Amino acid sequence: MFPTGRYSLLGEHVFVCASLVILSSMSPRGHPGGFIFIEGGSAVHNDEHYMRLALDVAKAGVGQTSPNPAVGAVVVNGGTVVGLGAHLKAGEPHAEVYAIRMAGEKARGATVYVTLEPCSHYGKTPPCADLLIQAGVRRVVVATTDPNPLVAGKGIAKLRQAGIDVDVGVLKDEADELNRMFFHYIAAKTPFVTLKFACSLDGKIATATGESKWITSSAAREDVHRLRAQHDAILVGVNTVLTDNPKLTVRFGEKRKNPLRIILDTKLRTPLDAHVVADKEAETWIITGGVSREQAAAYERLGVRVFSMPTAQIDVRDVLRLLGEQGVMSLFVEGGSRVHDSFLRAGAVNEVIAYIAPKLIGGRGAPTPVGGLGFARLAEAVELDIRRIETIGPDIKIVAAPKRKEESLCSLALLKRSARSNK
Numbered sequence: 001m002f003p004t005g006r007y008s009l010l011g012e013h014v015f016v017c018a019s020l021v022i023l024s025s026m027s028p029r030g031h032p033g034g035f036i037f038i039e040g041g042s043a044v045h046n047d048e049h050y051m052r053l054a055l056d057v058a059k060a061g062v063g064q065t066s067p068n069p070a071v072g073a074v075v076v077n078g079g080t081v082v083g084l085g086a087h088l089k090a091g092e093p094h095a096e097v098y099a100i101r102m103a104g105e106k107a108r109g110a111t112v113y114v115t116l117e118p119c120s121h122y123g124k125t126p127p128c129a130d131l132l133i134q135a136g137v138r139r140v141v142v143a144t145t146d147p148n149p150l151v152a153g154k155g156i157a158k159l160r161q162a163g164i165d166v167d168v169g170v171l172k173d174e175a176d177e178l179n180r181m182f183f184h185y186i187a188a189k190t191p192f193v194t195l196k197f198a199c200s201l202d203g204k205i206a207t208a209t210g211e212s213k214w215i216t217s218s219a220a221r222e223d224v225h226r227l228r229a230q231h232d233a234i235l236v237g238v239n240t241v242l243t244d245n246p247k248l249t250v251r252f253g254e255k256r257k258n259p260l261r262i263i264l265d266t267k268l269r270t271p272l273d274a275h276v277v278a279d280k281e282a283e284t285w286i287i288t289g290g291v292s293r294e295q296a297a298a299y300e301r302l303g304v305r306v307f308s309m310p311t312a313q314i315d316v317r318d319v320l321r322l323l324g325e326q327g328v329m330s331l332f333v334e335g336g337s338r339v340h341d342s343f344l345r346a347g348a349v350n351e352v353i354a355y356i357a358p359k360l361i362g363g364r365g366a367p368t369p370v371g372g373l374g375f376a377r378l379a380e381a382v383e384l385d386i387r388r389i390e391t392i393g394p395d396i397k398i399v400a401a402p403k404r405k406e407e408s409l410c411s412l413a414l415l416k417r418s419a420r421s422n423k
Contacts, residue, residue, distance in 0.1 A: 143175035219393030337371030
């Protein structure tokens with residue numbers, strides 16, 4: 001919870017994250033985004049309390065900071081919060097900058113709680129480690145280290161060399177989860193892939209006649225738009241474009257940006273008057289397989305970027321490498337079923353989000369979330385770890401992650417060992 005006290009805001013452009021209100025841009029008078037603390041409570045709290053507050057603040061930037069991570073910072077002096085800040089957009093000040101500005105002279109001798117190791121290098125902004133040293137803080141509590149080779153322990157080392165006490169690992173798991181997409185991108189150089197689908201209780205994404213609007217409730221669809229806003233890009237196959245003519249934009253809640261739209265279209269069948277080409281509400285890329293420059297030119301004249309892969313058949317792994325090279329950190333895959341099959345078979349999915357409606361559709365001809373021929377043997381099926389189950393309106397939302405192959409093999413070995421011991 002937010003500490004006891006009164007708070008005022010500078011500027012007019014605000015949005016709400018959890019129980020916190022954060023400025024989303026510079027105010028008309030040039031004041032920095034963030035909180036202004038007026039009168040604080042005096043209750044004594046531990047490190048986890050303040051780090052949870054920093055994590056809450058950091059959530060304000062989720063989906064807006066790419067290719068940077070989302071970071072929150074809290075400055076505490078004498079048991080009182082004197083400064084808070086969040087990184088809200090790439091190229092703008094980091095969380096520590098806003099927090100230290102707000103704290104002013106009260107930063108001297110204070111403890112700073114930050115959800116990610118302070119940077120130690122010059123990028124679009126100066127090093128935050130230097131800022132903390134210059135501010136005269138006494139102690140810095142870091143939730144998790146930054147895997148970026150430009151930082152990777154250097155920020156912590158610089159703080160310690162300056163005589164600042166540094167503690168690392170407070171609420172590490174929560175901080176790692178917050179920036180799981182960033183961490184994956186830094187390690188793999190490819191986007192973090194979220195595969196999403198909505199289906200009936202009997203696993204159908206449409207009726208046998210193709211009707212699919214709407215299987216799930218408006219509450220579930222609104223949640224999907226929130227997730228879209230948290231990703232750099234949305235990907236669908238050309239069949240989804242031909243069948244549904246989707247906009248692939250964020251249309252619920254506060255729209256801070258529309259993600260990049262990516263269409264997998266082997267033979268360039270996307271209509272020139274499709275929403276994703278004609279509406280100009282978001283940038284669109286089409287990834288195709290070995291088409292001529294003349295074919296691509298018609299789309300490029302309309303502002304669409306066309307990437308032609310070296311072979312006629314598009315390989316998902318090549319697509320992810322391309323997107324990684326283009327700086328796409330996170331990818332929201334929304335279908336159709338053949339695209340889902342391709343990503344799962346390639347082992348390219350990091351997270352699965354399923355919305356299940358309390359409806360029974362039936363029909364052997366009704367499509368399911370994962371198409372193709374399926375797996376011939378149960379041992380080949382993609383095993384999932386269920387991370388979270390919740391209800392959204394009348395629907396059920398399941399968040400899961402595919403098990404790594406080594407985890408599945410280890411589980412199989414343990415089962416075999418158990419079977420032998422029980423004989």
